[in-house]
Amino acid sequence: xxxxxxxxxxxxxxxxxxxxxxxxxxxxxxxxxxxxxxxxxxxxxxxxxxxxxxxxxxxxxxxxxxxxxxxxxxxxxxxxxxxxxxxxxxxxxxxxxxxxxxxxxxxxxxxxxxxxxxxxxxxxxxxxxxxxxxxxxxxxxxxxxxxxxxxxxxxxxxxxxxxxxxxxxxxxxxxxxxxxxxxxxxxxxxxxxxxxxxxxxxxxxxxxxxxxxxxxxxxxxxxxxxxxxxxxxxxxxxxxxxxxxxxxxxxxxxxxxxxxxxxxxxxxxxxxxxxxxxxxxxxxxxxxxxxxxxxxxxxxxxxxxxxxxxxxxxxxxxxxxxxxxxxxxxxxxxxxxxxxxxxxxxxxxxxxxxxxxxxxxxxxxxxxxxxxxxxxxxxxxxxxxxxxxxxxxxxxxxxxxxxxxxxxxxxxxxxxxxxxxxxxxxxxxxxxxxxxxxxxxxxxxxxxxxxxxxxxxxxxxxxxxxxxxxxxxxxxxxxxxxxxxxxxxxxxxxxxxxxxxxxxxxxxxxxxxxxxxxxxxxxxxxxxxxxxxxxxxxxxxxxxxxxxxxxxxxxxxxxxxxxxxxxxxxxxxxxxxxxxxxxxxxxxxxxxxxxxxxxxxxxxxxxxxxxxxxxxxxxxxxxxxxxxxxxxxxxxxxxxxxxxxxxxxxxxxxxxxxxxxxxxxxxxxxxxxxxxxxxxxxxxxxxxxxxxxxxxxxxxxxxxxxxxxxxxxxxxxxxxxxxxxxxxxxxxxxxxxxxxxxxxxxxxxxxxxxxxxxxxxxxxxxxxxxxxxxxxxxxxxxxxxxxxxxxxxxxxxxxxxxxxxxxxxxxxxx
Numbered sequence: 001x002x003x004x005x006x007x008x009x010x011x012x013x014x015x016x017x018x019x020x021x022x023x024x025x026x027x028x029x030x031x032x033x034x035x036x037x038x039x040x041x042x043x044x045x046x047x048x049x050x051x052x053x054x055x056x057x058x059x060x061x062x063x064x065x066x067x068x069x070x071x072x073x074x075x076x077x078x079x080x081x082x083x084x085x086x087x088x089x090x091x092x093x094x095x096x097x098x099x100x101x102x103x104x105x106x107x108x109x110x111x112x113x114x115x116x117x118x119x120x121x122x123x124x125x126x127x128x129x130x131x132x133x134x135x136x137x138x139x140x141x142x143x144x145x146x147x148x149x150x151x152x153x154x155x156x157x158x159x160x161x162x163x164x165x166x167x168x169x170x171x172x173x174x175x176x177x178x179x180x181x182x183x184x185x186x187x188x189x190x191x192x193x194x195x196x197x198x199x200x201x202x203x204x205x206x207x208x209x210x211x212x213x214x215x216x217x218x219x220x221x222x223x224x225x226x227x228x229x230x231x232x233x234x235x236x237x238x239x240x241x242x243x244x245x246x247x248x249x250x251x252x253x254x255x256x257x258x259x260x261x262x263x264x265x266x267x268x269x270x271x272x273x274x275x276x277x278x279x280x281x282x283x284x285x286x287x288x289x290x291x292x293x294x295x296x297x298x299x300x301x302x303x304x305x306x307x308x309x310x311x312x313x314x315x316x317x318x319x320x321x322x323x324x325x326x327x328x329x330x331x332x333x334x335x336x337x338x339x340x341x342x343x344x345x346x347x348x349x350x351x352x353x354x355x356x357x358x359x360x361x362x363x364x365x366x367x368x369x370x371x372x373x374x375x376x377x378x379x380x381x382x383x384x385x386x387x388x389x390x391x392x393x394x395x396x397x398x399x400x401x402x403x404x405x406x407x408x409x410x411x412x413x414x415x416x417x418x419x420x421x422x423x424x425x426x427x428x429x430x431x432x433x434x435x436x437x438x439x440x441x442x443x444x445x446x447x448x449x450x451x452x453x454x455x456x457x458x459x460x461x462x463x464x465x466x467x468x469x470x471x472x473x474x475x476x477x478x479x480x481x482x483x484x485x486x487x488x489x490x491x492x493x494x495x496x497x498x499x500x501x502x503x504x505x506x507x508x509x510x511x512x513x514x515x516x517x518x519x520x521x522x523x524x525x526x527x528x529x530x531x532x533x534x535x536x537x538x539x540x541x542x543x544x545x546x547x548x549x550x551x552x553x554x555x556x557x558x559x560x561x562x563x564x565x566x567x568x569x570x571x572x573x574x575x576x577x578x579x580x581x582x583x584x585x586x587x588x589x590x591x592x593x594x595x596x597x598x599x600x601x602x603x604x605x606x607x608x609x610x611x612x613x614x615x616x617x618x619x620x621x622x623x624x625x626x627x628x629x630x631x632x633x634x635x636x637x638x639x640x641x642x643x644x645x646x647x648x649x650x651x652x653x654x655x656x657x658x659x660x661x662x663x664x665x666x667x668x669x670x671x672x673x674x675x676x677x678x679x680x681x682x683x684x685x686x687x688x689x690x691x692x693x694x695x696x697x698x699x700x701x702x703x704x705x706x707x708x709x710x711x712x713x714x715x716x717x718x719x720x721x722x723x724x725x726x727x728x729x730x731x732x733x734x735x736x737x738x739x740x741x742x743x744x745x746x747x748x749x750x751x752x753x754x755x756x757x758x759x760x761x762x763x764x765x766x767x768x769x770x771x772x773x774x775x776x777x778x779x780x781x782x783x784x785x786x787x788x789x790x791x792x793x794x795x796x797x798x799x800x801x802x803x804x805x806x807x808x809x810x811x812x813x814x
Contacts, residue, residue, distance in 0.1 A: 003081060003178040006068060006120070010035045012044045013065040017126035023067060023119065024095045035066060036314075040086070040172040041124070043314045053313055053595070054515075059169040060127040066173060070118040076181055082108045084175025085122065086315075087155040088130055092121040103154035104170065105345055105366060105386035114179075124171050127155070135373055139422050142369035142412055143525045151370035154382050157342040158312060163522040163529075164342075165594050166312060174315045175347070186211050187270065192261065192396040194275040195442045196296060202245030202277035204261065207237040214265050221275070222246070222259040247296050248276030248398040250335040251358025252622045253675070254644045258355055261396070276355060276398030282444045289453065289461035291446075291486035292584040293360075293401065298675060301577055301642070302360065302585030303620050304334035305602060306489060308343060312594045317347035324607050325592055326353050332602075332613055333620025336360040338488060338587045341368035341407030341449075345390050354399035361399045362488065362587070364449060365390075365432060367406030371413065374427040383427070384435060391439040403445045404488075405432045408465070410448040410456040449488040465489040466586070469572050471523075473536045476568065479575045479583075487586035491569055493537075494520050494530035495612045496561045497596070497604040499766070505596035505606065510558055511550055519597025531598065538564045542806075543730040556809070561598075563762035563806050566615030566776045567729070573619035574626045574722070578638045579677040588616065611762075611776040618720075618777065623647055625710035625720040635682040635692035635724060637708055641672040648713035653685050655692060655703040659734040659759030660781055663703045664690050669713060682706075694726040704732040705759050707780040718785070723778050729761065733807040736760035738779065740803060740814050750789040750799050752814075756781055760805040767801035769793065779805075 012035035013026060020026050035044035041064045045051035082091065082099065084107060091099035091110070099110050131149030141148055145160050159169040190208040197203055206219050210230060217228040219240055226240040246257040258274040283292040283299070293300050310321040329337060337354065339346060341364035354361050365387055373379050394400050405428035413423025428447040436445040452462015459466045460483040468474040468482045470491050484490075496502075496510075508515045511531060522529035535546040538560050550557040569588065576583035593601035602613040626638040641647045649672060654665040666685035672678065682692045694701050704727055710720040725732050738760060741753040752765065752772075760779040765772040765787055773788040789799050803812040 002183075003180045006070065006177045006179065007037050010037050010066050010068050012041065013067070014041070014045075014062045015065065017061060017063055017129060019063065020065075020123075022095050022097070023065065023092050023121035023123070026065060032067075035172075037066070037173045038083070038176045038317065040170060040174055040313065040315055042168050042171070044172070046313060053166065053168060054518075056166055056168045058128070058167075059171045060131070063126055064124040064171055066122045066124070068120045070114065070120045072114050072116050072118075075114060075116050077111070077113050078179045078181055080110045080112055080120075081176075081178045081180065082110070082173070083177070084173070086124070086170045086172055086174045087127055087153060088125040090123045090125065092119075092123070094119055095121075103382045103386060104156060104174070105154050105390070106382065107175070107389055122173060127153070127169070127171070136376060138371040139418060140371050140413055140416050144369060144523065146524075148370075151372055152379070154366075154386060156344045156366070157368055158309065158344065161342065161524075163524050165308070168312050170315060170344070175317060187263070187265075190272070191392065191439075192272060192275065193440075193442065194277050194396060194398060196245070196247060196277045196279040197241075198279070200244055200247070200296075202240075202242035202259075204240040204242065204275065204277075205238075206240070206263075207235070209234045210236060210265070216264070216266060218264045219261065220264065221261045242277070245277045248278040248355075249358060249644075250295060250300060250360050251330060252333060252335040252620070253295070253298065253300060253642050254358075256356065256358030256398075258398075273396060274352075274355065275396040278398050280401055280442065280444060282446075289485060290582075290584065291452070291462050295360075295401075299584070300335070300360075301583075302336040302362075302486070303573065303577075303587070303616075304329060304336035304338070304359070305588040305591035305616075306338045306340050307346075308590050308592055308594055308601070310592075315344060317349060319349045319353060322346070322350050322353050325603065326350075326357055326359060328603055328607070328609060328613070329591060330357040330359060332609075332617040333622065334359065334616070335620075336362055336401070336585065336587060337591065338362035338364065340364050340489075341366055341404075345386075348393045348397070351394045351397035351399055355397050359399055360401035361397075362402040362404060363400060364404045364407050367409060367427070369408050369412050371409070371423070372427050374425055374431060380431060383431060387432065387435045388439065391435070395439070400440065400443055403432075403436050403440065403443050404449050405445070405447045407449050410451050411465070414455050414457065452485075459484045459487065460582075461485060463488050467492060469568065471530070471533055473533065475540070476571055476575075479572045480581070484576065484583045484586070486584050489589045490586045491572060492521075492530060492533075492589040492600050493565045493568070493612065494534050494598040495565050495600065495602060495610045496534075496558055496598045497593075497610050498562075498608055499558070501596060501604050501606055501608050502558075510554060510561075510598075516597065519593075519595055519599055521600050530600070534561055534564060537568055541567060541729050542733075543728065559762070559764070559804070559806055562611040562764075563776055565610075565612040566762070568615075569612055570615040570619045573616070575628065577619070577624065577640065578626050578628050578636070579640070579679050588612075609771070609775075614775045614777070618774070621720055623649075623710070623719055625651065625708055625722050627706065627708055627722040627724045629693050629724060629726075631693060632695045633681075634695075635706060637680045637682060637685065638677065639670060639672060639680070639710060640677045642675060644674050646674055647672045649719070650711040650713050650716065651680065651685070652709040652711065653682060653706065654708075654780075654782060655690065655706045656759065656780070657703050659705055659732055659736070660757060662782075692724070692726065701727055705780070707759075707782070709783060718783055721778070721780070723780070732759055733761060734758045735808045735810070736779070736805060738763070738803060738805070738812055740812060742799060742814060745786075745788065750791075752787045752789065752799075752803075754779055754785045754787065754803070760807055762806035764804045764806075765801070766803075767799045769797060770799050770801070
């Protein structure tokens with residue numbers, strides 16, 4: 001069925017709430033502006049110079065009228081399709097009400113007759129009066145939302161969480177509007193599902209209806225086909241088995257293999273898109289407290305971040321909107337993205353991209369923090385419709401890995417001391433599981449995030465939101481002590497963007513300027529913000545006083561602020577990924593900022609990776625080397641191979657005095673089979689006792705840093721590096737002499753080849769019009785480091801820029 005998009009020609013008028021009942025009541029002299037569809041009122045007003053995203057005014061106190069002169073070639077019976085209307089909306093055709101919608105998350109199809117010269121209008125009623133209405137009594141009231149009415153209205157929490165995101169309200173036709181004419185052979189109610197049997201066979205289930213009788217019907221996938229039969233009601237269903245099918249894997253563990261699916265009806269071929277075959281299991285472990293995701297029988301260490309939105313002004317859903325963000329996620333070695341319950345549902349285009357990129361998706365259903373009125377029949381009908389439509393739209397996507405009943409509802413009730421019978425109710429225990437089981441039996445469902453254990457927010461069982469390292473200012477070793485099993489959220493910091501982003505979008509004094517502080521996230525009722533948290537770790541890791549540094553050397557304060565979040569994230573994931581760790585996965589809060597500034601995102605609002613992103617990129621490598629301080633047991637070297645191929649490797653370990661002089665060193669060749677890990681004690685590598693962790697303290701320390709390198713045995717290319725500071729990072733702050741050489745690699749890309757005479761901490765590479773493949777890294781003597789430069793545009797210019805380090809004030813220009 002061909003859809004004709006109704007995207008152009010729309011005019012927007014905002015009016016006082018309930019001032020007009022139908023579109024003809026609006027005076028012709030009322031001010032109108034052009035509007036995009038799909039789009040939002042915020043976007044249209046900003047394009048007209050009537051809205052400032054940095055100082056937003058409320059958009060939920062007025063009605064917004066979208067109007068279109070709808071001209072077609074001839075009169076016709078058509079189906080109007082509304083993919084998403086935010087939020088309380090009335091649709092008029094030629095002044096006649098044809099649809100009332102009360103949910104942002106539902107799509108609607110309306111059968112109408114078009115005369116050829118029609119007027120289509122949508123009134124988005126002011127949401128504020130609806131949010132003020134009282135409903136069934138709630139058992140608790142979350143503090144993070146600025147209105148309790150959100151529990152009764154099916155709309156996003158974005159815009160209603162002060163301190164978390166800008167107060168830009170979602171209003172308008174945020175998803176496409178189109179119409180279609182009846183097809184001669186219409187395929188209706190198509191459901192396509194893929195799964196993988198225990199034997200490795202692909203199982204493709206298909207079901208649909210045809211309005212006409214047809215003799216020959218078949219489905220085709222991966223060079224196999226199945227003839228389908230139509231019953232007397234026009235229903236068609238079947239399951240195609242594909243022996244030993246090429247499987248879909250997260251990109252860190254294999255190839256995200258996709259297969260085209262086509263339907264042949266009579267002599268016509270209908271492409272149905274692509275699907276992948278994988279089997280998902282959740283292993284609770286021998287103690288029943290684990291949460292391990294297995295894909296195709298293999299344990300997957302899940303790592304990634306929580307998605308916010310591609311653009312809070314537009315709330316877009318096209319491939320081009322998603323692609324830059326998701327590619328950066330994959331480039332950083334992330335293999336999972338979580339869409340949290342405070343956000344919005346994303347479109348099937350999001351999942352198609354994740355399918356291609358090998359990114360697993362943890363999907364919260366859009367419920368968060370509130371005590372929802374699950375006994376209200378109207379509310380439940382909306383819930384069933386939105387969830388069913390979402391699951392239908394993503395039915396063939398292998399990337400959908402976990403369905404979750406929402407965010408922090410269980411935690412909210414439990415933290416207030418309420419009994420489990422109050423906060424663990426029918427919504428997450430009955431209604432949502434029934435929907436998920438019926439439509440996506442291949443995808444595990446968890447009741448809530450967090451959940452499990454003696455209390456749902458304890459990190460030592462099930463799913464955690466872990467902020468011990470982070471908001472609770474616990475030392476870095478708390479990441480082990482907390483016995484985290486799976487962190488669906490973790491490591492929230494006020495991550496400072498790169499300087500070029502600040503220069504262009506937030507050129508104000510850090511921390512002391514109100515404009516800066518406005519973009520720093522905070523919990524609504526807390527006396528601290530996440531900048532305070534970041535500064536706590538600056539003191540802990542580098543033994544400097546942020547307040548003083550901020551006054552005396554603001555640029556250096558920002559560099560410490562950038563370096564610390566990269567260091568903390570890299571160190572924490574090293575703990576969680578080591579063999580023997582209790583942790584099976586962790587997702588950083590969040591992937592991207594919604595506004596320019598020092599927000600939670602590891603990518604800033606302009607799409608530029610922050611230093612924290614680079615730290616995660618180093619921490620997430622599929623072939624990885626890690627160091628862990630085991631105290632009086634010495635230093636352990638961990639090597640991980642998550643890939644599907646065996647690896648021939650070389651491990652090198654060197655302890656340096658003054659960041660330059662080798663005190664002891666070792667080298668060992670190593671063969672790791674596919675998806676194998678190993679742990680080697682440093683003393684085994686050295687062949688004798690050496691106090692690598694300075695735990696025994698027999699005399700003054702003999703070294704201030706240990707450098708470990710993992711090399712490919714074939715060409716001795718460095719694949720991974722790790723650093724251990726037995727006395728702390730501040731003891732290893734040296735003034736290095738770095739040399740840089742500009743060259744081209746075999747792909748024709750510009751590269752920087754860096755060498756140093758002594759350890760350089762947190763090396764920053766700033767190159768005009770280029771993005772470095774690595775940044776804010778430690779550089780040690782003994783091996784050159786090559787940084788590939790990716791051009792931001794297609795220009796073949798000669799790179800120029802500067803290199804600085806946290807351990808020295810010197811600037812190296814090239």
